[in-house]
Amino acid sequence: MQRLPAAALHQCRLFFTALQFFTRLPIPRWVGFEADWLHHASRYFPLVGVVVAAIAGAVYAAAAWLWPAPVAVLLSSAAAIYATGAFHEDGFADMCDGFGGGLTRERVLEIMKDSRIGAYGAIGIGCLLALKCLVLAMLPPGAVVAALFLAHPFSRLAATALIWRLDYARDEGKAKPLAQEMTTPEFAIAALCAAAPALLLGLGGQLSWTAIGAGAIGAAGAAFWLARKCVRRLGGYTGDCLGAVQQVSEVVLYLAVLAAVRA
Numbered sequence: 001m002q003r004l005p006a007a008a009l010h011q012c013r014l015f016f017t018a019l020q021f022f023t024r025l026p027i028p029r030w031v032g033f034e035a036d037w038l039h040h041a042s043r044y045f046p047l048v049g050v051v052v053a054a055i056a057g058a059v060y061a062a063a064a065w066l067w068p069a070p071v072a073v074l075l076s077s078a079a080a081i082y083a084t085g086a087f088h089e090d091g092f093a094d095m096c097d098g099f100g101g102g103l104t105r106e107r108v109l110e111i112m113k114d115s116r117i118g119a120y121g122a123i124g125i126g127c128l129l130a131l132k133c134l135v136l137a138m139l140p141p142g143a144v145v146a147a148l149f150l151a152h153p154f155s156r157l158a159a160t161a162l163i164w165r166l167d168y169a170r171d172e173g174k175a176k177p178l179a180q181e182m183t184t185p186e187f188a189i190a191a192l193c194a195a196a197p198a199l200l201l202g203l204g205g206q207l208s209w210t211a212i213g214a215g216a217i218g219a220a221g222a223a224f225w226l227a228r229k230c231v232r233r234l235g236g237y238t239g240d241c242l243g244a245v246q247q248v249s250e251v252v253l254y255l256a257v258l259a260a261v262r263a
Contacts, residue, residue: 217256
């Protein structure tokens with residue numbers, strides 16, 4: 001690794017830092033760690049989505065040889081959840097509990113900080129996972145892997161947009177290291193990481209440009225809607241809000257792709 005230019009080596013370290021933060025995957029020892037890298041690693045959040053999509057897609061492709069599509073989709077989703085440690089699903093459930101049960105800003109933050117899952121969170125995550133698996137199972141088999149490679153990077157770009165545009169709502173929190181000011185060039189890198197797989201899918205014909213456009217618009221719309229809720233209720237976002245935006249944007253993107261494919 002010493003032969004790599006210093007700038008390229010630093011970018012590699014930022015990517016692996018993001019991978020280590022957002023997944024359970026091991027990273028090479030030569031990467032090392034510095035706290036300051038976390039402040040700039042969010043630019044590679046969508047690229048982490050490409051890695052998660054590769055894992056989920058590989059499991060789906062292997063399982064589809066042996067079992068019907070619903071079983072393959074369920075195993076694929078389980079693999080993605082295991083790879084990420086249910087990081088984003090937990091954030092979605094916490095946000096459901098906080099926004100569903102809290103009347104004041106302070107109470108919402110208090111509920112979201114509680115590690116226990118309440119009725120709102122349990123019902124919300126159950127419905128979301130069921131909808132996600134159902135929609136993927138209804139896609140043509142050849143489109144499922146393509147949809148994964150579109151949704152995981154784009155939904156993480158949607159979450160990254162909150163870091164770019166909003167304020168962090170807590171004094172401390174699990175996402176605080178990533179919640180420092182994100183510059184426009186850093187967000188541009190994140191957007192490029194999400195756009196590259198979409199471009200390849202369109203050029204390769206795995207998904208139509210209509211499906212890709214509908215998915216991107218759907219993900220952006222879901223992120224904008226949730227971001228407004230976060231600002232209105234909290235004055236900004238928390239790590240749980242990032243997880244919720246990622247999950248909702250992902251499932252809305254699948255819905256948009258399914259609608260475009262059926263049309």
